Amino acid sequence: xxxxxxxxxxxxxxxxxxxxxxxxxxxxxxxxxxxxxxxxxxxxxxxxxxxxxxxxxxxxxxxxxxxxxxxxxxxxxxxxxxxxxxxxxxxxxxxxxxxxxxxxxxxxxxxxxxxxxxxxxxxxxxxxxxxxxxxxxxxxxxxxxxxxxxxxxxxxxxxxxxxxxxxxxxxxxxxxxxxxxxxxxxxxxxxxxxxxxxxxxxxxxxxxxxxxxxxxxxxxxxxxxxxxxxxxxxxxxxxxxxxxxxxxxxxxxxxxxxxxxxxxxxxxxxxxxxxxxxxxxxxxxxxxxxxxxxxxxxxxxxxxxxxxxxxxxxxxxxxxxxxxxxxxxxxxxxxxxxxxxxxxxxxxxxxxxxxxxxxxxxxxxxxxxxxxxxxxxxxxxxxxxxxxxxxxxxxxxxxxxxxxxxxxxxxxxxxxxxxxxxxxxxxxxxxxxxxxxxxxx
Numbered sequence: 001x002x003x004x005x006x007x008x009x010x011x012x013x014x015x016x017x018x019x020x021x022x023x024x025x026x027x028x029x030x031x032x033x034x035x036x037x038x039x040x041x042x043x044x045x046x047x048x049x050x051x052x053x054x055x056x057x058x059x060x061x062x063x064x065x066x067x068x069x070x071x072x073x074x075x076x077x078x079x080x081x082x083x084x085x086x087x088x089x090x091x092x093x094x095x096x097x098x099x100x101x102x103x104x105x106x107x108x109x110x111x112x113x114x115x116x117x118x119x120x121x122x123x124x125x126x127x128x129x130x131x132x133x134x135x136x137x138x139x140x141x142x143x144x145x146x147x148x149x150x151x152x153x154x155x156x157x158x159x160x161x162x163x164x165x166x167x168x169x170x171x172x173x174x175x176x177x178x179x180x181x182x183x184x185x186x187x188x189x190x191x192x193x194x195x196x197x198x199x200x201x202x203x204x205x206x207x208x209x210x211x212x213x214x215x216x217x218x219x220x221x222x223x224x225x226x227x228x229x230x231x232x233x234x235x236x237x238x239x240x241x242x243x244x245x246x247x248x249x250x251x252x253x254x255x256x257x258x259x260x261x262x263x264x265x266x267x268x269x270x271x272x273x274x275x276x277x278x279x280x281x282x283x284x285x286x287x288x289x290x291x292x293x294x295x296x297x298x299x300x301x302x303x304x305x306x307x308x309x310x311x312x313x314x315x316x317x318x319x320x321x322x323x324x325x326x327x328x329x330x331x332x333x334x335x336x337x338x339x340x341x342x343x344x345x346x347x348x349x350x351x352x353x354x355x356x357x358x359x360x361x362x363x364x365x366x367x368x369x370x371x372x373x374x375x376x377x378x379x380x381x382x383x384x385x386x387x388x389x390x391x392x393x394x395x396x397x398x399x400x401x402x403x404x405x406x407x408x409x410x411x412x413x414x415x416x417x418x419x420x421x422x423x424x425x426x427x428x429x430x431x432x433x434x435x436x437x438x439x440x441x
Contacts, residue, residue, distance in 0.1 A: 019046025022416050022423050024395070032390070033415075035427050036397035040210065040243045040360065040414035043270040043326075044317060051275045054316035058309045067305045074311035081318050082282060085252050088261035090282040094298075095306040099242030099268035100134025102279035103204075106264045107138055108300050110202040110236045113287050116294035122201040122234075126191050128164045130405065132212045133204065133240050142204050145212045146405030160195060162187040164209060165218040168353045168364065169372070169403060177219040185225035192233050202236040203229075207254035210243035211399055214362030214410030215355055217249075223258040236263040236287075242279065243360075246270030247321050248414060250331035250358035257357070263287060273317045276310035326417045327358075334358040337413070337424050344428045350375075350439040359417060364402060365409040365439065374408045377401075382409040384438040394430035 006013065014026040022045050024032045034042055044051065058074060065072055079093040094109075096102050107125065114122035127133070129144040140149060141156035144164075149156060163170060163184060171180040192200045203226065209216040230237045239262040244254045248270055251257055255265065264287070268279030291298055304310070320326065338354065338361055345351045345363065352366035365382070367375045375381045382398035389396050402408025415423065 021045045021047070022419050030393065032393050032395050033423060033426050033430065034395045035389075035413050035415050035430075036395055037270075037414045037416055038274060038395075039269065039397060040248060040412070041269045041272075042274040043247060043417050044273045044320065045416035045418045046274075048273070048275070048320075050320060051273065051313055051316045054312045055275060055309060058312035062308050064304075065308060066303070068301070072306065072308040072311065074308050074315055075306040078311045078315040078318065081315060081322075082267075082280070085318070085322065086265070086282055087253065087256055089285045090261070090265060091285050092283050092288040094281050094283070095311060096279045096281075096302060097277045097304045097307070097310070098134075098279045099240075099266065100136040100139040100279075101302060102242060102266035102268055102281050103133045103139040103142060103240060104136055105300055106238050106266050106281045106283075107142060107202070107204075109264065109281070109283060109287065109291075109298065110238065112299060113236065113290055114201050116290050119198075121196075121199055124195050124200045125159045126188065126195075126200060126203045126235075127159055127161050128205050128209075129161045130164050130166070130212045130402075131161075131204075131206055131209065131240075133206075134242070143212075145401065147401045148405075160191060162191050164205075164213060164216065165222045166209075166213060166216055167219050168216075168355065171219075178221050181219035181222035182225055184219075185222050185229065188226060189229045189233075192229070192235065197233055200233065200235050202238050204238040204240060206240045206244060207258065208244040208249055208357055208360060210360070211397070211412065212405075213402060214364060214399065214412050215357070215360045215414075216362065217355070217357045218258070223255070223260050227260040230263075238262060238264045238266070240266050242266050242268040243414075244357075246317075247327040247330055247417065248358055248360045249356075250334060251327050252321065254357075271317065272310060272314045275317070276307070276313040277304075278307070278310040278314050330358040330417050333417070333419055333424070334361070336421065337361060337415070337419075337427070340424050340428050341413075344432065345435070348435070348439070350435075356413075359413075359415055359419075361413045363411045363413075365411070374403060377407055381438060382411070385409075385411060385434050388434035388437050389430060392430040392433045394427065394434070396431070 083091045131144045133139045133143040144161040165184045272278040353364040382400040386398045397412035
């Protein structure tokens with residue numbers, strides 16, 4: 001009998017014992033192609049020799065030093081590398097242990113920034129419906145996924161939400177993509193005015209929406225209009241790239257494709273590539289200088305901030321990402337995978353949309369393709385697809401509640417950046433097997 005408290009007490013998970021490139025291997029010797037990188041984490045695959053060597057080398061020198069007393073060489077090097085790689089003036093890096101912590105810290109920084117400026121009335125946060133920013137209470141409050149929020153609602157602070165930029169579902173027949181995007185963005189201005197133009201501190205959004213919508217990028221011009229609105233009303237723009245950042249969408253930072261710069265960006269998952277738990281936010285010089293010129297003290301902290309071993313691992317990941325130009329490879333292989341998905345499933349009667357950017361791709365399942373009608377949630381289509389794909393030896397990331405937190409099913413693919421053409425063939429073959437047993441409704 002296991003004494004582990006599992007994610008789901010009615011499911012007996014196999015024991016993973018080793019990893020090899022794009023594969024995980026269980027205690028029975030079965031191999032699974034990691035088609036989702038866990039949860040868009042394992043960007044370098046499993047058992048990377050360079051990252052392992054960096055970890056071992058750091059352990060030989062220093063495993064841990066508390067940031068209340070010390071900085072460390074790996075933390076300094078990683079911060080320098082990230083600041084140099086981030087376009088614009090995002091020159092200050094704050095290290096944490098995971099994505100939820102990065103979001104929590106970013107929210108607290110936004111609040112303290114306005115307090116330090118003598119503007120305590122700036123207190124409201126606006127996010128987007130069907131967003132996900134993490135499972136700690138602050139990050140959960142920032143997010144807009146009703147299924148995740150519902151039972152914890154009494155514990156969450158009061159945030160506010162507008163619709164996501166989701167053209168497949170929300171663009172009207174009389175709109176172009178651009179005019180739809182402007183309408184979707186202008187909802188932010190409407191909400192700021194409703195709450196009081198001097199009362200909103202920040203707007204938070206995933207640059208490419210991950211788990212809750214299934215790899216949905218914004219349409220062209222959307223984030224440029226969002227940036228204009230934030231600037232006009234003195235609202236901080238926080239972009240959550242915990243899942244979609246660090247090369248996953250074909251640029252090191254996903255916002256590079258949007259031709260804007262956020263005030264704060266959060267990263268995690270691909271930063272450590274699964275080799276060590278790590279996350280971070282980057283903020284602009286003005287925010288940092290406001291703290292310096294005020295109290296000089298960011299009123300936040302965790303035990304494992306800037307953990308030297310985690311930073312050493314992440315620095316090795318970043319060096320590999322840059323030296324091997326892996327974002328360009330993501331663009332190449334992502335294009336191949338997306339084409340293969342369209343060729344195989346583009347006319348499938350129960351696949352309504354194939355979308356995404358780079359190696360961050362989603363498929364949305366529908367009962368009626370022409371009407372975009374979702375399956376009855378009681379059918380549990382997403383859970384059945386996950387189980388069938390896993391049985392076939394493919395790890396993917398299906399979710400339900402795509403449309404409103406209750407209805408809709410999608411699947412997320414986020415394979416390691418090191419995949420080759422034969423891995424793409426294997427993904428298509430194993431998805432075909434899974435769909436044949438689950439979508440014949």
